[in-house]
Amino acid sequence: MGFVDEYNMSMLTDLYELTMCASYFEHKKLGQATFDLFIRRLPPNRSYFLFAGLEQVLLFLEKMRFTEEHIKYLKSLGFKDDFLDYLRLFRFSGDVWAIPEGTVVFPNEPLIRVTAPIIEAQLIETFLLNTINLQTTIATKAARVVYAARGRPVIEFGLRREHGTDAGMKVARASYIAGCSGTSNVLAGMVYGMPVFGTMAHSFVMFFSNELESFRAFAKTFPDKSTLLIDTFDNIAGALNAIKVAKELERQGFKLRGVRIDSGDLVAISREVRRLLNENGLDYVQIFASGDLDEYRIDELLNKGAKIDAFGVGTKMGTSADRPYVDIIYKLCEKADDKGEFVPIMKLSEGKATLPGRKQVYRFTDEGGNFVKDVIALEGEKVGGEPLLVKVMEKGRVIYNLPSLEDIRKRALDNVARLPDKYKRLQKAAKYPVRLSPKLRRLIKELSEKLRETEGAVAGSS
Amino acid sequence: MGFVDEYNMSMLTDLYELTMCASYFEHKKLGQATFDLFIRRLPPNRSYFLFAGLEQVLLFLEKMRFTEEHIKYLKSLGFKDDFLDYLRLFRFSGDVWAIPEGTVVFPNEPLIRVTAPIIEAQLIETFLLNTINLQTTIATKAARVVYAARGRPVIEFGLRREHGTDAGMKVARASYIAGCSGTSNVLAGMVYGMPVFGTMAHSFVMFFSNELESFRAFAKTFPDKSTLLIDTFDNIAGALNAIKVAKELERQGFKLRGVRIDSGDLVAISREVRRLLNENGLDYVQIFASGDLDEYRIDELLNKGAKIDAFGVGTKMGTSADRPYVDIIYKLCEKADDKGEFVPIMKLSEGKATLPGRKQVYRFTDEGGNFVKDVIALEGEKVGGEPLLVKVMEKGRVIYNLPSLEDIRKRALDNVARLPDKYKRLQKAAKYPVRLSPKLRRLIKELSEKLRETEGAVAGSS
Numbered sequence: 001m002g003f004v005d006e007y008n009m010s011m012l013t014d015l016y017e018l019t020m021c022a023s024y025f026e027h028k029k030l031g032q033a034t035f036d037l038f039i040r041r042l043p044p045n046r047s048y049f050l051f052a053g054l055e056q057v058l059l060f061l062e063k064m065r066f067t068e069e070h071i072k073y074l075k076s077l078g079f080k081d082d083f084l085d086y087l088r089l090f091r092f093s094g095d096v097w098a099i100p101e102g103t104v105v106f107p108n109e110p111l112i113r114v115t116a117p118i119i120e121a122q123l124i125e126t127f128l129l130n131t132i133n134l135q136t137t138i139a140t141k142a143a144r145v146v147y148a149a150r151g152r153p154v155i156e157f158g159l160r161r162e163h164g165t166d167a168g169m170k171v172a173r174a175s176y177i178a179g180c181s182g183t184s185n186v187l188a189g190m191v192y193g194m195p196v197f198g199t200m201a202h203s204f205v206m207f208f209s210n211e212l213e214s215f216r217a218f219a220k221t222f223p224d225k226s227t228l229l230i231d232t233f234d235n236i237a238g239a240l241n242a243i244k245v246a247k248e249l250e251r252q253g254f255k256l257r258g259v260r261i262d263s264g265d266l267v268a269i270s271r272e273v274r275r276l277l278n279e280n281g282l283d284y285v286q287i288f289a290s291g292d293l294d295e296y297r298i299d300e301l302l303n304k305g306a307k308i309d310a311f312g313v314g315t316k317m318g319t320s321a322d323r324p325y326v327d328i329i330y331k332l333c334e335k336a337d338d339k340g341e342f343v344p345i346m347k348l349s350e351g352k353a354t355l356p357g358r359k360q361v362y363r364f365t366d367e368g369g370n371f372v373k374d375v376i377a378l379e380g381e382k383v384g385g386e387p388l389l390v391k392v393m394e395k396g397r398v399i400y401n402l403p404s405l406e407d408i409r410k411r412a413l414d415n416v417a418r419l420p421d422k423y424k425r426l427q428k429a430a431k432y433p434v435r436l437s438p439k440l441r442r443l444i445k446e447l448s449e450k451l452r453e454t455e456g457a458v459a460g461s462s
Numbered sequence: 463m464g465f466v467d468e469y470n471m472s473m474l475t476d477l478y479e480l481t482m483c484a485s486y487f488e489h490k491k492l493g494q495a496t497f498d499l500f501i502r503r504l505p506p507n508r509s510y511f512l513f514a515g516l517e518q519v520l521l522f523l524e525k526m527r528f529t530e531e532h533i534k535y536l537k538s539l540g541f542k543d544d545f546l547d548y549l550r551l552f553r554f555s556g557d558v559w560a561i562p563e564g565t566v567v568f569p570n571e572p573l574i575r576v577t578a579p580i581i582e583a584q585l586i587e588t589f590l591l592n593t594i595n596l597q598t599t600i601a602t603k604a605a606r607v608v609y610a611a612r613g614r615p616v617i618e619f620g621l622r623r624e625h626g627t628d629a630g631m632k633v634a635r636a637s638y639i640a641g642c643s644g645t646s647n648v649l650a651g652m653v654y655g656m657p658v659f660g661t662m663a664h665s666f667v668m669f670f671s672n673e674l675e676s677f678r679a680f681a682k683t684f685p686d687k688s689t690l691l692i693d694t695f696d697n698i699a700g701a702l703n704a705i706k707v708a709k710e711l712e713r714q715g716f717k718l719r720g721v722r723i724d725s726g727d728l729v730a731i732s733r734e735v736r737r738l739l740n741e742n743g744l745d746y747v748q749i750f751a752s753g754d755l756d757e758y759r760i761d762e763l764l765n766k767g768a769k770i771d772a773f774g775v776g777t778k779m780g781t782s783a784d785r786p787y788v789d790i791i792y793k794l795c796e797k798a799d800d801k802g803e804f805v806p807i808m809k810l811s812e813g814k815a816t817l818p819g820r821k822q823v824y825r826f827t828d829e830g831g832n833f834v835k836d837v838i839a840l841e842g843e844k845v846g847g848e849p850l851l852v853k854v855m856e857k858g859r860v861i862y863n864l865p866s867l868e869d870i871r872k873r874a875l876d877n878v879a880r881l882p883d884k885y886k887r888l889q890k891a892a893k894y895p896v897r898l899s900p901k902l903r904r905l906i907k908e909l910s911e912k913l914r915e916t917e918g919a920v921a922g923s924s
Contacts, residue, residue, distance in 0.1 A: 015646050027683075203794040206809065207491060
């Protein structure tokens with residue numbers, strides 16, 4: 001649940017969804033259709049995706065309505081009255097299958113499968129893509145950062161550079177799902193119940209007469225949970241001031257929680273600061289590092305022997321800076337014919353072919369529970385493995401027990417743990433095998449031949 | 463004004479803003495301070511920024527409140543009652559100077575300058591950065607795309623891959639400011655009054671028995687404004703079908719608006735489609751291109767002689783994919799001493815030094831009105847040129863006539879036009895000169911010497 005989810009987002013859509021639907025309506029094309037939401041390919045430096053964002057999709061589908069304000073605006077755009085009357089009564093009435101949030105997934109696997117009257121299935125497209133794209137992009141990036149940190153806590157710190165208010169919330173949520181230990185975002189803490197963390201800024205140090213005074217002031221306010229930022233002037237001088245304050249706290253029966261380094265050579269500085277802390281009997285004081293971090297940088301720091309206990313990761317994770325999107329699409333895969341029988345459909349463009357028919361994804365594991373391969377099959381086809389898509393919505397009502405954020409996070413940690421290391425390397429990871437089932441391959445062959453015969457026609461197997 | 467601006471976003475902040483303020487409060491540090499919001503450096507492949515997002519900042523500052531729900535949550539985090547009582551009565555009461563939206567700006571120039579009691583000035587930091595970062599990043603990217611299109615319309619098409627709902631709105635707004643002709647985002651059209659555009663998707667074509675039938679259906683619904691997507695099966699066959707429909711429309715007294723190409727070799731296809739259209743007397747039918755476009759690709763297409771009349775640009779502009787953020791920061795530059803006199807402050811870290819004191823930015827133009835150079839000076843210093851920062855808020859009230867979106871867009875187009883071409887090249891642009899005034903340079907020298915003498919101390923000139 002999130003604060004913006006309270007909104008009716010029916011109009012946050014591309015105009016073409018509405019123009020297509022107006023035309024469907026005019027031509028009485030009201031039959032059922034099935035769409036798959038999936039990611040077309042792996043971006044460079046990604047070897048899997050961590051699926052997130054389903055909860056917001058389901059809340060959207062239940063709440064989607066067109067108000068009189070919306071109708072008035074659409075009329076001003078030239079939409080006709082009978083279609084607007086249809087929109088006034090609009091309720092999403094479809095069935096939805098989806099892979100649970102926190103599942104490791106791969107290209108071409110249907111993540112959400114929607115079966116509904118064509119107008120309903122089409123009108124929801126933009127919001128579904130917007131929501132799943134962001135959270136899955138971020139959860140995937142954050143899972144890599146958490147993996148690079150090798151068990152050390154990672155705090156999501158990127159609110160100031162994330163893309164707006166809704167992204168601030170969804171990034172905090174998706175990062176937490178991926179294994180981050182919390183966020184700096186107070187509203188996310190309040191709304192999602194996740195842990196929040198905060199230290200201090202350089203301005204705080206500079207607002208006092210000197211650094212030591214600022215440290216003492218902060219420690220007085222938060223004697224049992226202060227992390228002192230030591231790099232405003234000089235990291236080593238800052239560390240010595242922090243040690244003074246830590247000793248003063250000890251005399252009052254408190255413990256300094258940590259020091260934060262935000263600039264400079266983090267390897268050398270962290271090692272020297274660790275030595276100074278330990279020399280002064282402050283082994284318990286944590287070294288917290290931040291400043292332009294991502295999975296590549298964290299991996300490098302740890303490889304070089306940095307003595308860092310926890311990481312604050314901001315902009316590069318919160319915007320997924322090296323790849324701020326995934327190639328997520330929503331494609332028609334079957335439609336009902338005039339008799340109401342479902343007919344599989346596929347698109348045959350070069351490099352953009354789609355998988356026809358109503359499908360299920362099966363995951364195969366070894367005796368240790370590790371992921372071995374996936375098979376995309378036609379629904380009902382017996383191929384073995386564990387089916388990943390579950391029914392989450394029936395006739396427009398959520399019939400799925402929405403898991404708590406903690407449970408989604410547990411699932412994600414378990415899923416990533418069960419994905420063998422060779423598929424998780426930060427660079428040049430092995431390619432996880434995703435196969436197509438025999439029946440699906442046969443159907444594709446049939447439809448391809450048919451399409452090639454009747455170029456310009458839509459392939460249907462009936 | 464936007465739909466999410468209605469929200470009270472006081473809690474969308476980093477926890478450290480609140481912990482620092484709790485400590486200021488406890489230590490009765492309630493004096494005034496001035497902060498500059500600015501961008502530290504130019505990212506690769508950017509030579510200027512287009513400033514956007516001020517309106518949302520001012521609305522936020524006027525609305526910022528802490529509700530009982532917020533207070534209850536903050537109490538659960540351990541904040542003390544007297545500070546929470548202070549927050550209950552919180553109103554932003556400061557003065558704000560800012561550069562108008564739609565202005566071309568450069569690194570180190572104060573974009574927003576806030577003078578307020580330290581707690582107020584600190585608590586607003588995160589939201590200001592979040593809002594200005596997103597809109598300025600996108601407006602800057604979009605200005606480049608519009609420039610690359612050489613006068614051809616660019617439509618913002620990225621809602622499905624933008625980062626959440628708020629980004630969907632703010633990206634549409636910022637892209638329009640930068641000169642895009644409109645958006646696909648219906649809600650942005652409704653809320654901001656900007657033009658909306660839409661064509662059709664592949665699923666529409668595939669839902670009918672064949673492409674021609676789908677084109678006829680769409681043209682029947684929108685006889686005077688259809689743009690037909692011709693690449694579902696084959697661009698040339700699709701163009702021939704579109705020509706049939708265009709001719710049918712002509713017989714009914716209508717004109718086909720355009721065809722859209724979304725894949726394939728856009729240079730060759732657009733040239734061939736243009737030829738086919740013209741051969742059939744359809745010179746007026748526009749060719750609209752989309753599919754993975756950005757400024758580099760558009761420039762390349764036009765250099766190679768593509769016959770494209772308008773561009774739909776999505777993901778790469780809507781996420782500013784090659785650089786999804788700017789290095790935007792908010793730094794203390796002066797504080798009031800015990801007597802209430804303002805004392806300039808600077809930070810002296812390597813590569814992260816800040817400019818002390820209360821500043822103004824002056825822009826110099828040549829006789830043709832073209833931008834020649836900027837000078838960052840101390841407030842009140844006479845250096846010539848036109849001052850860019852204007853007072854927008856006094857004692858917490860907006861005293862600035864918020865310009866309409868159209869006026870902001872006009873300012874942006876005028877500003878970008880007045881920036882000489884050498885500073886606008888898509889790659890390897892010349893560096894626009896931004897100088898520091900004599901007094902500012904003298905102050906920096908004084909404070910640097912003082913800081914070096916008393917390392918660990920904050921530099922103040924009094």
